[in-house]
Amino acid sequence: MTKHQSPQDLLPLTPPVFHILLALAEEERHGYGIMRDVAQQTDGALQLGPGTLYGCLKRMLAAGLVEESGERPDPALDDERRRYYRMTSLGKRMVRAEAQRLAGAVTVAMSRLAGESA
């Protein structure tokens, strides 16, 4: 199948990968569910296209950040079967590390830019 990819290759996480992991933090979702949740997280700023979403999922699967959790219909949509994804423990560690890195960056930014805003 796909060649092995080490998790370190994905660091720092790109915005799509980061938000996809966040979308899977609470529950497993199918592709469209992820897409909607990412749009919601970012106030509509990040609209993942099908190619971007599944390209990221492919790499994340290969790196072991997410795994497939079977196919089943989503009762809220229709009776078509959809492929669901869930986060692995490695994915959880990675997204936590990335969040910490971002939080650190935000703290620095706040202190440096504090004087500038009104």
Added chain:
Amino acid sequence: MTSESNPMGSFCRLYSVLLYAYPPEFRRQYGRPMEQLLRDRCRDLARSSGGLTLLRFAGQVMSDWLRTMVRERAAVWSAGRKPAKRSSVTEWAGTLLIYLFATTTLVQAYVIPTGSMEGNLLIGDHILVDRVAYADPGPLGRHILPYRQVERGDIVAFLYPEDPRETFVKRIIGLPGDRIRLENGQVVRNGRRLVEPYVRHIANQLDPYRDNFPLAPEFFTTPRGRDMFQHHVRSGEVVVPPGMLFALGDNRDNSADSRYWGFVPREYVVGKPLLVYWSYDAPTAELQEWTLGHVIDVAEHFFTKTRWKRSFLVPR
């Protein structure tokens, strides 16, 4: 299902075809969920949003397609793995599909069989025609693709009105409402004598019909040509009716054009010649069909009879 009955339905079908541009492995893995996702999104958007949002969404999906398709292909490339033998057939099928799509809707290849545009296009010029340029864009498409109106002086490929199986290439001289006549071989449009640097005159003698048009209908005009004479000549000038175009060849003395077979309906316009991709010196009859003789001739004389200087020339 609502998404099947609106324009987004055809967009989803187009997307299923575009999926063939992805590497086969990727398409096998994710093609179906990607289609599914697009359908879901279209359905939700169609419920809540207007045409402009849908159009913007379609634009986003197309740019997503282009970027990720290149990315996934590059990934296969850099992994250095040759695609497995069995997949090469589907890979070629995908390429062929894209080629067919592109060649039938975006550009089309034609060969110039007559010398009526000589000076600009020679017999044996193989040209690519941009089919999008003059296509009717519809109210939404106008904003995304480079459509334009037919203008006076444009070289245009169109279906021959008397026999739409043939495609002609001529220059547009008159738009609807224009008054046209020829005076000693020179075009007078709306009372003004045209300066036409692209025109070639080869005959020494004036031909009253050809050069002082519209004088009197000649016996060799076609039914559409006679109709033009009966209904669209006013005080010695042809008046181009709505929805029609008046086209002349650049090789003005040896060109069967609107003077002889009447107007070109606007919807018969196929497109705009883009460039000459191959120019091969061969007689008219051989260019129209690939006979065995022509194949042998090309095989033997490809290098000497190809007019290399004309390759990728843009007709103007």
